[in-house]
Amino acid sequence: MGYTFTRDDVAYLGSAAGTAALTETDRLELTPKSLLKDLDVLRRAFGDRAAALVETVRLRRRATAKLADAGEWLFTDDALQQATPTAVARHRAVRLAGRTVHDVTCSIGAELVELARVCPAVIGSDLDRTRLEIAAHNVRTAASPVALGRNVVLVKADALVPCSSAEVIIADPARRADGRRTHDPAKLQPPLPDLLAAYEGRDLAVKCAPGLDFDSLDWVGEVEVVSLDGAVREACLWSAGLAEPGVTRRATVLSSDGPGWSLTDAEPDDIPEREPGEWIVDPDGAVVRAGLVRHYAAKHGLWQLDPRIAYLTGDKVPDGVRGFRILDRMEFREKPLRAALHARDCGPLEILTRGVDIDPDALRKALKPRGSQPHTLVVTRIGRAATVFICATP
The missing domain is CATH 1.10.10 (Arc Repressor Mutant, subunit A)
Known part of the structure; x- marks a missing residue:
């Protein structure tokens, strides 16, 4: 601690x-x-x-890998762990540009700094006075300083007691209960059901863990799952007034060194049922968590290895995506697989699994790859059969 x-x-x-x-x-x-x-x-x-x-x-x-202005900021350990990465906060701020916004769980101000650059008025509130004073410092020392007191106001307030008339409410409930990370909406701090009730009828954006069971919330609006540099960072619940018409699910893929992209459930999801193509593609985690695997496949001319599995296949790989060229396909059995890898002079071995109860480290040890050529195994379930694809490592 x-x-x-x-x-x-x-x-x-x-x-x-x-x-x-x-x-x-x-x-x-x-x-x-x-x-x-x-x-x-x-x-x-x-x-x-x-x-x-x-x-x-x-x-x-x-913090330097997470926050753009970390060199001059103040933190606490817990607050840094939950702070929104700059790229993610900036993406959200762009969606809210021009509105007045109240962040009711502002903590050390990572979100406030980005909001203040594009919003005419921003309120930050928290119950912890120390964090509020840290937020005041961070807002003042941001790389492109914003004017604390001019368009940013900080106040001590309970997130469950509405105290402003801001157009948009932002909240980021703490995702730990009894010292452990939780995916139970009722155990967040403040509890998510209480938060939604407190701001019923208002435009609301709530940051949540991407593993939350969104369907159990009966959420009316949009659920956006965001990844950054290949790692899923968060989900954001956007109320109906902030959602794009016709969109209930969105995957947003951000990069620290380039433009990002989004995919929604308003886009087509018709894909063919075919035998595996030349390549296997593992979609970004945001696409998988948002339930948009078929939509992603349709957009890029791909199809699924199995309707219940998120691995995709096709004859080309989307730009900027890591694909695995299939060299061989076989039923998953260790002894024939070990022989096949030995025949290919397999050495460094990457193992990807989905839909099967297999420990990659234990399997690698059992296969004893001792050659010089790197390979990738994709082990998955097609129908009822465990299947392994031997692939070239990209």
Whole structure:
């Protein structure tokens, strides 16, 4: 568990003296091996501020892959874990450009910074005063500073007690209960059913874990599943007033170094039933979680290996997507598979599975690949049969 910051810590870290001390701290390694020595150096220089300085620098270093302005921000460990990545927050802000927005669980302000760039007025509220003061610091020190007090206002308030007339409400309920991650909507903090009831009839965007059972919510609006750089990051529930007409599911695929794209259930999903083509394609996780595998296949001229399995196949691979060229197909049995791989001089072996109860690491150990040529196995179920495709590693 990370260091517990106080409001006094935040005031110090945001001061000129704190900024200078953080610069000195950042010159140290702060690795597990060097930490005791580094702490001793810092205690001699900064007394009881040493722990807060170390924690802040270590959190900033962790945050650089997630947040664009991390180099000057303040954090807590829990808040950093739940903070929305900059690319995802920016994508959401674009959808809300021009509206007044109230983030009722604003935490350390990662979402506020992006909203403030495109919205005329933004309110951030939270029950934790320390996090609110961290948010104030982060908003002020964003790379393209926004005007705290001009178009951003921060207030202490309960997310379940409406206190503004903003056009749009944003919420990000904490996804942990009793110290463990939860997918139960009623165990989120604040509970999702209570949150929806509190803002009934208003335009609402709620960030959720992508593993949530959305169908159980009877949600009227759009569910958008977002991935960033190949990893599924979140789902966002958009109320009917914010949803695109005719869209109830959307997959959005973002990249840190290029343009993103979206796919919705309003697009065609008619695909043929055919034997496997030359390639196997594993769609982005956002497409799978959003239930848009057939829509993705129809858009790119692909079809499914099996109607119940998310692996796709075809004679070409969509641009920018990793595909696996099929070299052989066989019933899944270890002994014949081991012989086939040996005949191909198989060495480095990637194993992908879906629809079968197989541990890739245990299977790799059993197959004993000792050659020099890299291969990929795709093990899946077609009909009732476990099937393995031996593929060239891209």
